[in-house]
Structures are given as structure tokens and as C-alpha cells.
Amino acid sequence: MSLTNASPVEAAKAAKSASHVLATLSPDARNSALTAMHAGLAAARDDILAANARDLDLARQAAADGKLSQSLVARLDLSKPGKWEDMLKGILDVRDLGDPVGRVTLRTRLDDGLELERVSCPIGVLLIIFEARPEVIANIAALAVKSGNAAILKGGKESTESFVAISRAISAALDTSQVPNSAIQLVTTRDVIPELLALDQYIDLAIPRGSNELVRYIKNNTRIPVLGHADGLCAIYLEQSADPSMAADVIVDSKTNYPAACNSLETLLVQDAALPTLLPPVARALAAKGVELRCDAVSKAALQQDAPDLTVLDATEADFATEFLSLTLAVKTVSSLSDAIAHINAHGSHHTDCILTSSRKQAEQFMAAVDSSGVYWNASTRFADGTRYGFGTEVGISTNKIHSRGPVGLEGLMIYKYKLRGRGHVSAVYGEGESKKRYVHQRLPLE
Amino acid sequence: MSLTNASPVEAAKAAKSASHVLATLSPDARNSALTAMHAGLAAARDDILAANARDLDLARQAAADGKLSQSLVARLDLSKPGKWEDMLKGILDVRDLGDPVGRVTLRTRLDDGLELERVSCPIGVLLIIFEARPEVIANIAALAVKSGNAAILKGGKESTESFVAISRAISAALDTSQVPNSAIQLVTTRDVIPELLALDQYIDLAIPRGSNELVRYIKNNTRIPVLGHADGLCAIYLEQSADPSMAADVIVDSKTNYPAACNSLETLLVQDAALPTLLPPVARALAAKGVELRCDAVSKAALQQDAPDLTVLDATEADFATEFLSLTLAVKTVSSLSDAIAHINAHGSHHTDCILTSSRKQAEQFMAAVDSSGVYWNASTRFADGTRYGFGTEVGISTNKIHSRGPVGLEGLMIYKYKLRGRGHVSAVYGEGESKKRYVHQRLPLE
Structure with a gap:
């Protein structure tokens, strides 16, 4: 050094x-x-x-x-x-x-004595x-x-x-x-x-x-590829079939375990059908941990009806695009899974988003359609971390769409090269014509 | 559409x-x-x-x-x-x-009922x-x-x-x-x-x-990641132990099979010890195909001595940084493998480079040290192609250092997401303390 x-x-x-x-x-x-x-x-x-x-x-x-x-x-x-x-x-x-370094991830015999190998470097x-x-x-x-x-x-x-x-x-x-x-x-x-x-x-x-x-x-100031994330605007979609106490536990952990972390919850999307049943116990659990709720009109009205003891603030549009990094949570009502997905894809930061539901079908649809590095079903967003994923170490968490996404371990610092070993092979003898040789393209074991 | x-x-x-x-x-x-x-x-x-x-x-x-x-x-x-x-x-x-789409490349059990999956998307x-x-x-x-x-x-x-x-x-x-x-x-x-x-x-x-x-x-004009290559300045290092006729075949194919292609040969590096033995037959084979040689002083002198019948031009420094895309080849004398590697790493475009040698040790050293997407031993640079590699199709050839390198098939258009399926798991219960749970981190089969 x-x-x-x-x-x-x-x-x-x-x-x-x-x-x-x-x-x-x-x-x-x-x-x-x-x-x-x-x-x-x-x-x-x-x-x-x-x-x-x-x-x-x-x-x-x-x-x-x-x-x-x-x-x-x-x-x-x-x-x-x-x-x-x-x-x-x-x-x-x-x-x-x-x-x-040096991990072989592909081996192909192109022809007798002509072997291709893809090696991490x-x-x-x-x-x-x-x-x-x-x-x-x-x-x-x-x-x-x-x-x-x-x-x-x-x-x-x-x-x-x-x-x-x-x-x-x-x-x-x-x-x-x-x-x-x-x-x-x-x-x-x-x-x-x-x-x-x-x-x-x-x-x-x-x-x-x-x-x-x-x-x-x-x-914003380089042509060098940048690995990382500027924002962590994580959302949870609370669907009506979710177990109430499970939902409260996961939402409280996601919001309060370490509010300043990028994998902390910032936006709670509540299905309208869940407003009277699930939102009140969740809101009470959050309030008990000192979380300030900023609600849209519909969810606020529901809470005023079913949990009049709670203090609830009004959300502005900007709250749904804000990474609070503190004990503040924006709450929005959505009418369906597809509304929740559309909101997250449009407003989120593609970091980590979660659905709370007892429907496997809805969970799988959410995880397929939400365009984020982490898509979770009934688990705290706080699990988004290289050590927790078992990577041994973490370089950072990437919201990039190429190379490395999500928590990045040592693998994210690697690329590969192709090694080709021949015995004097030339390209001109291969082709489609009658007198031409064909490539073998035989997959070989990775040893 | x-x-x-x-x-x-x-x-x-x-x-x-x-x-x-x-x-x-x-x-x-x-x-x-x-x-x-x-x-x-x-x-x-x-x-x-x-x-x-x-x-x-x-x-x-x-x-x-x-x-x-x-x-x-x-x-x-x-x-x-x-x-x-x-x-x-x-x-x-x-x-x-x-x-x-949907290929599972990692599955890890983080804890009972908490399973992580990495899926291509x-x-x-x-x-x-x-x-x-x-x-x-x-x-x-x-x-x-x-x-x-x-x-x-x-x-x-x-x-x-x-x-x-x-x-x-x-x-x-x-x-x-x-x-x-x-x-x-x-x-x-x-x-x-x-x-x-x-x-x-x-x-x-x-x-x-x-x-x-x-x-x-x-x-030069976007922050969007760009997949591709601007230049294909491929080199071959001709080492003294290479078989003369094999060397001539590979060099002729690399240069003349399709001179306008990015994977065609532009620079020939000749070990000084190979000047009297290997360069003359190689130069004759190239001349027979109409290739114009631009030689440094040492290789020119060697050819004038051993192949006085050939016409040879003088190379300038710029020729060793030029992608001719035509039947012109720059020839430079180097004294050792490490000189060849240093020249390629400094002057090349990190596309595809080759060593011609009968020494496995030198070949492996070359392939480890040359920082290019394709590093070849005794094979034509023209093999650098997605179809020839067996990828079925080719999006392009990348000289990027992240995401995709070399010929890029469909895989280069994919990234992945992490799916985490739990049963209400929260992060707060895990940790190093006595009362805390530990992560299991058990690798699961990929099905």
C-alpha cells in the first residue's frame, strides 16, 4: 500500500x-x-x-x-x-x-482439441x-x-x-x-x-x-460504473389475508430495528379490504415503538374510526417518495395487488420490497412483478444484507440493473475471461458448406 | 411493437x-x-x-x-x-x-422457514x-x-x-x-x-x-451502461517454440479470414529469438495473401536478411495503436513473454489476444496475465464470436469490465433478483448475544 x-x-x-x-x-x-x-x-x-x-x-x-x-x-x-x-x-x-479468483463457470469443447473455458478473474x-x-x-x-x-x-x-x-x-x-x-x-x-x-x-x-x-x-459525475445505491425506499404491501400479529411483527421490525439503514421500511401500502382488520393492530404496534404515521385520507379515516386513540398525521404526495431514515412511516391505501406493484415499481428505489399475505399465489405474483433487488414474502426488509444472506462479507448493496444487484459479496468484485486452448485451429475451415467442418459445442464438466 | x-x-x-x-x-x-x-x-x-x-x-x-x-x-x-x-x-x-428467465442460481436456508433464492430476471x-x-x-x-x-x-x-x-x-x-x-x-x-x-x-x-x-x-454521451466495444485491437504473440506452419496458419486466418471484423489480428508481437526462424515463413504466408507488413526496425532488418524477396514497410508508434480493419499488419519485436503481456495490456483493446507457443507454462502465464475478454493459445482470434462459442445467438462482443465480457448471448441481457420467503421472520431476534438466534446459512440444492 x-x-x-x-x-x-x-x-x-x-x-x-x-x-x-x-x-x-x-x-x-x-x-x-x-x-x-x-x-x-x-x-x-x-x-x-x-x-x-x-x-x-x-x-x-x-x-x-x-x-x-x-x-x-x-x-x-x-x-x-x-x-x-x-x-x-x-x-x-x-x-x-x-x-x-479462477473459478471455472463454463467449459465447452468447440472441436477436437479446441476447448473454451470461462474463468472468474x-x-x-x-x-x-x-x-x-x-x-x-x-x-x-x-x-x-x-x-x-x-x-x-x-x-x-x-x-x-x-x-x-x-x-x-x-x-x-x-x-x-x-x-x-x-x-x-x-x-x-x-x-x-x-x-x-x-x-x-x-x-x-x-x-x-x-x-x-x-x-x-x-x-452523477463519472463514466466509471458505480456499484451501490443512493436510496433505499423500501415498501411493504399489507394484503387482507395476512396474519395480524405476524404483520405487526414484520412491519415493526422493518421500521424500527434500525431506522437509519437503507433496508428499513419507509412506505406501508395497505389493501383497502385490510383497513378495518389489519391496520389498527399494526398501527398500535408501531405507535408503541414511537413511530409517527403519515396516512393518506382513506387510511387516516379508517384509523380514526377503528383506533381513535392514535395520533395520525396527513401524508403528502412527497411522503411516498421520501426515505425518512427515522421513525416516520408513510401509509397509503391501495385497492389491489396490481396497484401495490405499480406503486412500488413507480415510486420505490428497487432496493427491497415485501408482501405480507397468506396467499402463496399473490406472494409469487408480487415477487415476480416487483422490479427490485430483493422481493420478500412475510419477512422483514432488514434481512437485505450480505452477512445475513451468508456472503461472509459485504461490499455494499447495489440497486444497479447490471452486473451485481442487492447485497454484494466478493463475487461482485469479479468478472470473467474466456480462455481458448487449441492446437493451431483456424476459423476458415468451419461453416455451413459441404466441405466445411461443424462446431461440436459439447458441454464439459466443470471439474 | x-x-x-x-x-x-x-x-x-x-x-x-x-x-x-x-x-x-x-x-x-x-x-x-x-x-x-x-x-x-x-x-x-x-x-x-x-x-x-x-x-x-x-x-x-x-x-x-x-x-x-x-x-x-x-x-x-x-x-x-x-x-x-x-x-x-x-x-x-x-x-x-x-x-x-427464472433460472435459480443460489438457494440458501437462512433459518427454519426462511429461504433465500437468487433468480435470473x-x-x-x-x-x-x-x-x-x-x-x-x-x-x-x-x-x-x-x-x-x-x-x-x-x-x-x-x-x-x-x-x-x-x-x-x-x-x-x-x-x-x-x-x-x-x-x-x-x-x-x-x-x-x-x-x-x-x-x-x-x-x-x-x-x-x-x-x-x-x-x-x-x-461518451450517456450515463446508461453501454454493452459493446468500440475497438478490436487484437494481438498475437509469436513465441520462439511455436510450430512454424501452425503459426503461419493461425496468423493468416486471424488476419485475412475477415479483415474488417473486430476479432481480426492487428498487431503481431514476435519474440526476438523467433525473428530468424519463425518470422520469415509467417511473413511469406501473409504476403501470399496480400497482407502489407509494417515492421519495427528490428523485425524489418531480420526480414531483409532472411526474406529479402518480401516488401516490408516501416511501422510508426501509431501503427501499434491502430485497428486497421484491412490487410495491414503491424509487427513489433519483443524480448520476452512479460514484454508481450505488458505491450498488450497497455496498447490493446482488451478484446481477444493470443499466444503461439509449444510451452504450456508460457501459454498459461499469458492467459492469466493478459487482461482481455478472450485469451487464446494456438487458436485464431477469429473464434471470438457468440455463435462459435456455442451461445446460439450473439448480442454483441463486450470489452466492458463489468456485467458481461466477450461474446454476449442471451445471458448478457439478464440480471437477477433475490426472493426471500419467510413465515413472519424478523431480524431483531438474530445476533451474536446469548439470547440471540444464529443464521443457519445452509446451501440448498438448485433443484
Whole structure:
């Protein structure tokens, strides 16, 4: 890892060259580098925490002056119980995952002695732009080395001292490994993001880790493919046949388990036939957890009739396009499954949406027709997460329509190449004519 | 299929809505639509060929006035022997491919009664921008319907009459099917490409079919992901241990089988040790086929010594970054495998590159280190093609680093979604603590 003051274009060129070396290292060489990184960070613990304390002092000052939010200060702090240990354990967890490089996913005999193979390989150079959390740097460096990708890291300025200390430790560790120094680069120069985003000839994938605003800015300002999501506007459709207590449990969990998360519930669609039966117990359960309900006229009237004790606000159209990220929920009445599907496809963010119903038929229709990365039946939207899906680690959650969708694990950092091994085969002898050879196209086992 | 004079944004919105219907149609419904398209086109043969003849008249006139190239006129002509039949047969070939929708690629039990499934689904709305060849419209409409994607088609103005006639026939056929009319739209309004390229909120993937200039223009002017390749700058590295006659055969085929194709050879890298032994017979074989050699100083000197009968030109640096698309070949001397790899990674277009050698070790090293969609050992670069790879059809060849790489079949038009089926499961009960449940993460068979 180099701590670079090089220009963005020099950094990107060096990363591209390094990516070609890194892509050919054995799994053992990549895993050994991760072991060295872990040991190096463990040995540098005191230095890193001291650097982090200096960042924290400045940040607390800025927060006191009203220039920085308290939540950002909290995210900066590496000395919080368990955070350091989690960061270190994460490196070994990534090391111990199955190797994503060199997986054969297709083998076809085109003709005698002419065999085609599709093999997974790294994408190339990743650009990771992140905000305060200093542990991201160790996490991303580990994911990059494991997946054989080079990475350029650009962190928020509030954590500069922490980043530099962590980078030094990782850099020294990688110097004892076969991973080229410039495969992982920390760019510390300020205000270089626009320049980095212009380098689509060297950088193959951008991964923003931070606020919606950061992600949106990056998506709107680069030709480099961006993996991630700007919004998480998740909806639940409450159908009349749903079990009332199950519905209340799932809706409460989806909304209140961690309201600031992208996979939290923002819009509840209630079938009109369910207004008198299901909405009151659900609304009571939400109110008991402190959730503010913003209802359309029909659902408000129903609640005023059947649960007059609850306070309910009026929803505006904008509420159905808002990611509240807080204990506020927009409630809308729909008359049918197809209305619910149409609402979600038009207003949602294609992240994770759920139907609560006891009808398998309606559930399957919902899951087929809703155009989102996650479509759930009778389960909390909060399950949308790489760790919960069993991917071992998570690069992010993607609402893209190509490459990777939903929670993205190491697989999302891979592409493939076709290897063709022949014995001097030429194309001119194949064709439709009488004197021509035909392709065999025999599927071969993947070993 | 609608022949739309709607504004681009209206067309794109309608296509997005239609995509949500199309995505849920059964394989039978999509295949029946393809059968109807085939029959409709067969019945409209005379009308379509008459319309094509009118396009051809105008194009021949324009060519006579020097405003259009003869090759473009040739590509326009649907009445050339076999072209009409191939177009019709292509629709049935696509129909008869395996269904790409609804393939389950991962199943995991997260807990009792909580099962995760990853299922292939259409991407959504495709934008196809193509030039003269009118048969592309039938081909693309077939691929879109088969893959469950909506498509907006924008063709070159030279084939307008042919497009309109083909569209009418397809439209009438689709009206007898369950495929919504606006799922396939032909935009006939002129000069709307910039507007279409701005509609990234409705259009999920752009596929240009035409010249390098067209592809480059589109890649540089949209935030929509673009599937394709602007350049095909393929190289062969001739290593000293290669069999001389095998080498000559493969190089001649790669260069001369169809020089205008993207998978044709443009740069020959010769190991210095192979200059006296392998280059002369290879150069003679190429010269016999009319290939003009542009050599660096070292390879030129070698040929003047060992094959003084051949005419050889001087290469400039620019020749090693040029896709000639003609019977011209740039020849460069390199001293080692790693030099060859470095040259290809720096100068190539990451399309298809080949090593000729009898050393398995060098071949495997080359295939691991060259960062191209196709890496070949002792086989012609001309094999880089979806039909030759056995994909049944080809959407195009991609040099992208994400999603799809190399020849792209129907699979390249698919993405996936995660379906999660529960029984009221909530996330709050899972965790690391003593009172918490653990995820099971049991891989299930794919059925």
C-alpha cells in the first residue's frame, strides 16, 4: 500500500499496472498478504489509536463549533468497545472465505482439441470513496487483496490521521508480501475526487461508501460504473389475508430495528379490504415503538374510526417518495395487488420490497412483478444484507440493473475471461458448406 | 411493437411499464409471440422487400452522388440471396434456445422457514441504436421478447422504409400475443439519440450495433451502461517454440479470414529469438495473401536478411495503436513473454489476444496475465464470436469490465433478483448475544 501524493492520473496508472500483477498471484500469496496485514495492524495498535485520538480531538472541536455532526464524531472513534477487534477479525474472515479468483463457470469443447473455458478473474482497479469511518480502509484493503483487484482509496478529511496511520501499517505489511506496493493506494491529496472520477480509462469500478448525497454525487459525475445505491425506499404491501400479529411483527421490525439503514421500511401500502382488520393492530404496534404515521385520507379515516386513540398525521404526495431514515412511516391505501406493484415499481428505489399475505399465489405474483433487488414474502426488509444472506462479507448493496444487484459479496468484485486452448485451429475451415467442418459445442464438466 | 412518434421520454416511460408486464410472462407466452412474429414477417415478405427496394433506390442514388458508401448500400439490401431466410430462421433459433428467465442460481436456508433464492430476471429496458442493416430489427426484437426485456429501437435513416415495414408486420403479430404493444418500440423521429441517451431513469442498458464511431459516441454521451466495444485491437504473440506452419496458419486466418471484423489480428508481437526462424515463413504466408507488413526496425532488418524477396514497410508508434480493419499488419519485436503481456495490456483493446507457443507454462502465464475478454493459445482470434462459442445467438462482443465480457448471448441481457420467503421472520431476534438466534446459512440444492 502506498500513501500517495502522486497526481490522480499517476496513481491510477500505477494501480492499473499493479492490478495486472495482483491478478496473477496465487491464492496463497494473497492470503499471506492478508495475514501480514492483520499482524501489522495488531502491532501498530497504539500508534493508530493515538492518531485516531488526534482526529477525534479535532472532530469534537468542530462538532462543538457546530461544523460537524455528533454522529460523524461517533463513527470516527476506533476506540469504542469491540471496534478495533472487529476490524482486525474482519481481515481474517475475508482471508478465510473461498477464493473467488479462477473459478471455472463454463467449459465447452468447440472441436477436437479446441476447448473454451470461462474463468472468474478480478475486475481490475477499484476506486473506493468513503467518509469518516476509518475501519473501512482495512476492510476494503482486505477485500481488494482477496479478490485480486487493485484499489485506490480516498477517505474523508476528518479521519486523515487515522487513515495515514492505518495505511503505514498495511503498507509495511504488504512490503513483506508479493502484493505490489501500488496495488492499494491511499490518496491523501485533497479535492481530487473530480479528477479521479474522470479516469475511466484506468479505473474500472467506483464504490462509494457513505451518505446518499455522496453516492448520488458520484453516480452523477463519472463514466466509471458505480456499484451501490443512493436510496433505499423500501415498501411493504399489507394484503387482507395476512396474519395480524405476524404483520405487526414484520412491519415493526422493518421500521424500527434500525431506522437509519437503507433496508428499513419507509412506505406501508395497505389493501383497502385490510383497513378495518389489519391496520389498527399494526398501527398500535408501531405507535408503541414511537413511530409517527403519515396516512393518506382513506387510511387516516379508517384509523380514526377503528383506533381513535392514535395520533395520525396527513401524508403528502412527497411522503411516498421520501426515505425518512427515522421513525416516520408513510401509509397509503391501495385497492389491489396490481396497484401495490405499480406503486412500488413507480415510486420505490428497487432496493427491497415485501408482501405480507397468506396467499402463496399473490406472494409469487408480487415477487415476480416487483422490479427490485430483493422481493420478500412475510419477512422483514432488514434481512437485505450480505452477512445475513451468508456472503461472509459485504461490499455494499447495489440497486444497479447490471452486473451485481442487492447485497454484494466478493463475487461482485469479479468478472470473467474466456480462455481458448487449441492446437493451431483456424476459423476458415468451419461453416455451413459441404466441405466445411461443424462446431461440436459439447458441454464439459466443470471439474 | 409500436411505431412511435411519441417523444423519447414518453416512449421510454411506456417501455418501462411494458417491461414490468413482459418480465412476468411465461416462457410459452414469450415463445408464442416469437412464432407469431415469424409468421407475420413471412406473410409480409412482398411488402417488406418492396419497402427495402425503395430504401435501396435512394441509397444507390446517394452512393452515386458520393454521399454514401457502397458497403453501406450492400448492408441495406434484404434481397441478397439467403438474407431474408436467415432473418426469419434467426427468430425461430432464438425461440428455441433455453429460457433465460427464472433460472435459480443460489438457494440458501437462512433459518427454519426462511429461504433465500437468487433468480435470473430481465434487466428491464434496452436501447438499441443501430445503423443500416434492416434485419437487425427482427433479430433484436426476437432477443428482447425471448429475454423478457422491453426494447427501444432507433435505426439509421437510410433504412427507414424497411424498418417501418418490418415493424408493422412485427407489431401486428405481437398484437395477437400477450406481449404488450409498447414493449418493443421503433423510434422513427429523427435526431432523438441525444434525448434517448439522457433517459437513464427509464433505460437500463444501451446496445449500439454499428461502426466504432457510433459505439464511441454512445459510450461518451450517456450515463446508461453501454454493452459493446468500440475497438478490436487484437494481438498475437509469436513465441520462439511455436510450430512454424501452425503459426503461419493461425496468423493468416486471424488476419485475412475477415479483415474488417473486430476479432481480426492487428498487431503481431514476435519474440526476438523467433525473428530468424519463425518470422520469415509467417511473413511469406501473409504476403501470399496480400497482407502489407509494417515492421519495427528490428523485425524489418531480420526480414531483409532472411526474406529479402518480401516488401516490408516501416511501422510508426501509431501503427501499434491502430485497428486497421484491412490487410495491414503491424509487427513489433519483443524480448520476452512479460514484454508481450505488458505491450498488450497497455496498447490493446482488451478484446481477444493470443499466444503461439509449444510451452504450456508460457501459454498459461499469458492467459492469466493478459487482461482481455478472450485469451487464446494456438487458436485464431477469429473464434471470438457468440455463435462459435456455442451461445446460439450473439448480442454483441463486450470489452466492458463489468456485467458481461466477450461474446454476449442471451445471458448478457439478464440480471437477477433475490426472493426471500419467510413465515413472519424478523431480524431483531438474530445476533451474536446469548439470547440471540444464529443464521443457519445452509446451501440448498438448485433443484
